[in-house]
Ligand SMILES: Cc1ncc(C[n+]2csc(CCOP(=O)(O)OP(=O)(O)O)c2C)c(N)n1
């Protein structure tokens with residue numbers, strides 16, 4: 001991407017973290033990916049409504065800065081475990097939207113060859129060990145991946161994404177404890193969007209901030225505004241540095257909001273229209289990041305327009321790719337249950 | 343006078359049963375994830391929270407192990423909880439409380455206590471929810487002495503068996519196939535029970551006994567209608583309870599028809615079909631068999647996301663028709 005290089009000057013010194021840390025090109029790439037996540041989910045939602053995709057899906061629209069901010073300091077071979085609301089994590093870790101669409105369409109060219117769908121989307125090649133249909137299911141797995149990293153001395157850092165609801169599962173508590181006693185290179189990222197399905201954190205969780213639970217496991221607990229890309233990326237950056245230095249885990253609570261219902265069957269009875277409206281119009285993570293980029297001179301209207309157009313094209317191409325891909329053969333239903341052996 | 347009979351969906355029938363139980367007995371209460379204002383993931387509790395309040399329709403955090411344990415503890419000490427798992431797959435997170443605690447407590451304490459807890463499990467495939475939200479794990483729990491495990495197949499049975507479960511002094515596990523929730527059928531108003539541990543002959547026939555569970559009962563009935571036009575007369579036994587199993591009804595049916603086929607959605611091996619077949623092989627009905635027993639169960643694979651593959655992993659009506667035809671005609 002071209003343009004806006006005038007911003008790369010000393011005046012950056014007073015800007016928030018990411019504007020000092022990353023190049024203009026990298027930052028524009030972040031905006032591109034945030035749009036890619038948003039448009040991917042809008043596209044998937046539309047395909048679902050038109051009956052092209054079956055099952056259900058959980059959209060992370062409104063949480064894009066969180067996924068992008070956390071993944072920003074990760075290397076390609078660092079790993080993540082994700083959740084049922086995992087499309088954003090998948091894209092942020094480097095997945096191609098065309099193969100994600102193909103998965104949603106149940107095609108063999110999809111990341112899980114049509115066996116997993118939205119709730120099990122993964123991209124092992126890029127270090128995404130998979131979304132998870134079980135709330136909290138990925139948290140101990142991330143600790144195991146971090147144990148591998150330590151034992152095999154690979155230097156990999158592992159991020160476990162999960163929601164506010166997941167912090168009430170036993171798995172969360174057991175996993176944090178083990179990560180702490182063994183000083184593992186893992187980062188626990190609680191994307192607190194205020195609700196686990198219909199149950200607000202006030203009704204489900206004894207502490208006010210989930211980050212407070214870090215104290216019980218002797219690790220830093222950091223709260224960030226999950227809708228501000230720079231804040232999330234800065235916290236992630238520090239946690240990654242700590243993990244790489246062998247100092248152990250961090251719990252980051254990224255406070256955010258999902259614009260859409262929990263899944264495709266949500267009547268939104270547990271929250272008000274005003275609340276949703278407020279988050280959409282006043283705290284949208286893409287709008288916030290875009291206006292910062294503009295204000296600090298990293299992009300102009302033309303640049304933004306170019307990004308939106310390119311994203312729209314990538315989405316359209318992705319859907320076409322998915323449609324044109326072959327379906328799995330019903331006779332292959334038994335494949336992949338066990339490791340194929342010669 | 344007979345009670346008024348209406349057409350209700352399976353989900354409505356369960357909801358009505360829970361409301362009746364709560365009206366009749368103030369010890370009865372509901373617990374589960376998102377069963378309050380959300381109405382439950384499948385709208386089974388629906389608006390019950392408006393009627394009974396949040397004290398008796400309790401939203402738990404997402405804590406299956408803890409939630410099930412709380413229900414067990416409340417049942418142990420005088421309450422009558424009905425605990426809803428959002429999906430039966432999440433029983434796996436609560437196995438400790440179900441298997442080690444609820445099932446064994448009365449036994450371990452020499453009969454000094456009982457655990458009258460009811461647990462409800464929305465189960466089965468067919469919704470595109472893939473491998474972790476589509477399983478049929480009833481045989482897992484059916485393996486555990488101390489539990490009672492039921493699978494009502496109609497709205498009528500769903501209501502009557504739930505009320506029987508609430509009245510039962512022991513832990514009762516109810517597996518409800520998600521695709522049945524919208525199925526409609528006649529349901530009388532008011533209180534009635536359908537006994538746990540009693541199978542139901544849903545169709546009488548001469549040529550073949552099909553023992554089916556849950557959603558497979560309706561599929562078997564549909565298959566039987568087709569087979570009838572070919573001159574094959576199928577008897578269908580709806581097992582309804584898998585622990586304790588109603589052996590006599592199955593034995594008597596097999597003695598009459600001399601052929602047995604088991605149809606169930608769960609993975610074929612080491613499941614209900616194996617149990618029913620072995621039970622018949624051990625019984626006096628064995629001598630009456632004219633053909634090998636046939637099991638039609640789920641494929642030996644997790645449930646896939648792709649809709650065509652998903653369908654292919656569980657028995658469908660044409661599969662039942664073909665297998666029944668081959669069995670009766672002696673094709674092997
Ligand atoms: C063990 C388990 N329990 C319940 C569910 C059903 N369920 C799926 S997502 C969800 C809410 C999760 O809330 P949270 O962790 O806050 O994540 P969010 O959906 O808000 O992203 C629930 C209850 C599940 N999938 N797994």
Ligand SMILES: [Mg+2]
Nearest residue numbers: 163164195196
């Ligand atoms: Mg949440």
